[in-house]
Amino acid sequence: MADNNPFPGENNTGHIWDENLRELKNPPPRWWMIGLWASILWVAGYTILYPSWPVGQEPTQGILGWSQIKEYQSGLEKVAAKRAEFEDQIKGMTVNEIIADPGLTQYTLASAKVLFGDNCSACHGSGGQGNPGYPVLADDDWLYGGTTGKIAETIKGGRQGAMTAHQSILEPDELDTLANWVVQMSETLGKGGSEEGWALFRTKGCTACHGQAANGILAEMPNGDVVTVGAANLTDGIWRFEPGGFESAKHTIMYGVNQPGVAETRNAVMPAFGSTDTGKLSEEDIKKLVVYVHELGGGK
Template sequence: MSDQKNPYGPGTTGHVWDENLAEATNPPPKWWMIGLHASWILVLLYTLVYPSWPWFGGAFKGVMGWTSIGEYKQDLAAINEVRGKYENQLPGKSAAAILADSELNEYVQRSAKVLFGENCAACHGSGGAGNPGFPVLADDEWLYGGEIDKITQSITAGRQGMMPARGGASLTEAEVDELARAVAATDPTSSPLFTGKGTCFACHGQDGKGTPAMGAPDLTDRIWRFGNGSFEEVKYTILHGVNDSNDANSRNAEMPSWQQRLSETEIKKLAVYVHQFGGGR
């Protein structure tokens, strides 16, 4: 050890620890110095190109005039150009024609998804899966019909199905129970009251399979509009009806009208979108 006079190269800082431990002043390696200078030059160039240094009346704007809002606007214009190709066709086409055009249909599916989320999902659930008290749209059962024109009409003008308390007939408590049992068993016509004194058939049909023109649902399937189709839920509907203003306990069912709130094109888009869910006819 002692024969190595100066193990520290060109020199030391002069500090010595533990008798012979010193700090050398070797320059950093060349590659490191190149990296250091390259990086500050790059920073300088970057700040010249893009908005950077504080400047009189704002900040230095950069020699290229780049702004984030400008880039956003450019991107938006590019998107609108792609959209425009489809959007321009929509006003001139009926919902049925859009449905038949697979490319246009695909575009509408995507753009209507947001519209549905913003306006409809609160009641009908995302993807039309339904919510308690609000109809499922993603199934084959339609209150008012699943044809594209019927769906358009439902959205445009809104819907408000009406069933009077006790079907509008003067049914006794025992008769209500009998009907509720038959309906809960999805076999409404098993009670003669259905087509007889109860006059239920007038809206729900002779076979109990519903009348879309009146928004009266099929009572023979297992799809329920209110609750789970239990005896109690069905009995409640029969006792108090739906949207019967004479009965304070009547069930509520109101589909708002969208005519004033959405454009005709938006309604078309939604109709096509909803039709797609339920495999409407």
């Protein structure tokens, strides 16, 4: 092929295709060669200074001793140093004292947001708005009371309410009367409710949990705490189990809450986050979450 080169004197290899396509032997542009050698030098320098080549289970360390883990740890130390001023104050303060300090409250809310997202949002929603079957934390309706003491008690020890299944206790017409009464109470914010419903509410033992006024409160303490077993307030428009209404109320009355052996019972269990068995959250973490939850719902 080279003997029949139709381009004599041209700096080509003699490989010709389709009559005029050929392979030339021109050198690369100077700028390209400069870039090539510069990149080679850069790689050589990088491998000397930084971790690079795998040797067994670890890479070469580099003469600078830099690593991503060290940089990460350095960042954590800087963040911890900035937080230390606030964290040291929080350790020696009660929840109410923290809430009384606007600056510390803002810091605690920002700090606890991650704690809430990691431990609470799966059930209660990222903003405390609640998920189906779980209580809303962004309102002022509290099953066990909304003081900081009660919120701390709830987070530490968890909650597992109970309501008796009345399917075998009440007659069908009594079930309907009570379910309708619950709806009437919700619609009138406790100002209505049929006489028949009130009579059943009192004679069938409902007051033992829901209170004489049907608001879920058995007694109020001087410090603002309430005595309650977690029974729902029947005098507001908030439904513990959605979607609410007659059928929902009847279902709860019939099958109860957390009743062993009752297949259709409502399930309502909150785990204990301060348990010594689980050790899930520290005292300081719980303190921050109490502030966060209290401020979400305008706790009492």
